[in-house]
Amino acid sequence: MNLFSSLLDEPISILPNDGEVLYYGEIFSPEDSDFYFRQLLNTIPWQHDQAMVLGQIIETKRKVAWCADTIDNKPFSYSYSGVTRYSQPFSPELLSLKKLVEQHSGETYNSCLLNLYHSGEEGMAWHSDGEDDLKERGAIASLSFGAERKFSFKHKFSKEVVALQLKVASLLVMKGNTQQYWLHSLPPTKTVTEPRINLTFRTIDKPELKI
Numbered sequence: 001m002n003l004f005s006s007l008l009d010e011p012i013s014i015l016p017n018d019g020e021v022l023y024y025g026e027i028f029s030p031e032d033s034d035f036y037f038r039q040l041l042n043t044i045p046w047q048h049d050q051a052m053v054l055g056q057i058i059e060t061k062r063k064v065a066w067c068a069d070t071i072d073n074k075p076f077s078y079s080y081s082g083v084t085r086y087s088q089p090f091s092p093e094l095l096s097l098k099k100l101v102e103q104h105s106g107e108t109y110n111s112c113l114l115n116l117y118h119s120g121e122e123g124m125a126w127h128s129d130g131e132d133d134l135k136e137r138g139a140i141a142s143l144s145f146g147a148e149r150k151f152s153f154k155h156k157f158s159k160e161v162v163a164l165q166l167k168v169a170s171l172l173v174m175k176g177n178t179q180q181y182w183l184h185s186l187p188p189t190k191t192v193t194e195p196r197i198n199l200t201f202r203t204i205d206k207p208e209l210k211i
């Protein structure tokens with residue numbers, strides 16, 4: 001696998017205060033990026049996501065999958081938006097992506113949430129990834145394939161907004177107090193018609209075991 005020259009010499013720090021977000025630029029060549037995009041699109045068991053809204057389960061247009069290490073060959077369970085998910089095992093390709101992301105970011109992860117946005121019309125509303133199951137102040141590493149999209153942060157108290165473009169094959173790492181003080185979103189846009197796949201590698205602290 002070629003390491004691509006658009007990888008930044010030093011990651012760029014995105015937030016002015018109250019957390020740390022590092023943008024590493026593109027960590028794959030266009031060829032490798034294209035390979036992973038197709039591979040993930042065709043092999044991941046994508047499903048519409050579910051969320052509990054006013055006591056009702058609704059389905060999102062965006063599709064998701066969740067992969068995690070297994071313990072004694074049993075999957076993890078993980079809850080967010082009022083719904084519990086059970087993990088798929090990591091495929092060999094995802095494991096190699098996880099290793100690369102771990103090398104770049106100097107952190108380790110035991111799970112990955114995958115999102116498939118079919119076009120710019122699908123996005124993700126303001127939220128922070130502060131679920132109880134996640135390791136407190138654990139790093140979250142976000143790897144993007146497919147269409148380039150804008151990604152925004154908003155401070156929970158000052159309301160300051162910081163935005164950047166997430167390039168194809170780029171790596172962004174959120175750490176420290178970021179989830180405590182900042183929301184993030186993927187704003188929908190009519191100008192992007194191509195699909196995008198995003199992988200967020202995370203650490204689940206006390207994985208419940210599904211028997």
Ligand SMILES: O=C(O)CCC(=O)C(=O)O
Pocket residue numbers: 113115124129142151184186198200
């Ligand atoms: O698609 C993205 O870039 C972000 C996804 C995200 O924030 C999440 O899965 O929690």
Ligand SMILES: [Fe+2]
Pocket residue numbers: 127128129184
């Ligand atoms: Fe998020």
